[in-house]
Amino acid sequence: xxxxxxxxxxxxxxxxxxxxxxxxxxxxxxxxxxxxxxxxxxxxxxxxxxxxxxxxxxxxxxxxxxxxxxx
Numbered sequence: 001x002x003x004x005x006x007x008x009x010x011x012x013x014x015x016x017x018x019x020x021x022x023x024x025x026x027x028x029x030x031x032x033x034x035x036x037x038x039x040x041x042x043x044x045x046x047x048x049x050x051x052x053x054x055x056x057x058x059x060x061x062x063x064x065x066x067x068x069x070x071x
Contacts, residue, residue: 010062011054018063021071028066035069
């Protein structure tokens with residue numbers, strides 16, 4: 001059986017690798033997590049729910065959404 005292919009590789013890249021406008025070494029997944037934690041008053045349950053859709057997005061969708069939120 002073949003290993004499952006990770007659809008969201010952008011989530012695991014450093015911000016500086018994923019985006020030419022960033023020099024941040026934070027992983028995209030962590031940057032998004034931090035953004036949502038700040039946005040919802042550090043509520044972990046709400047942040048988990050906000051992050052779930054990223055696991056089903058394509059790299060292009062993750063990149064677009066992350067850029068809109070973090071740039």
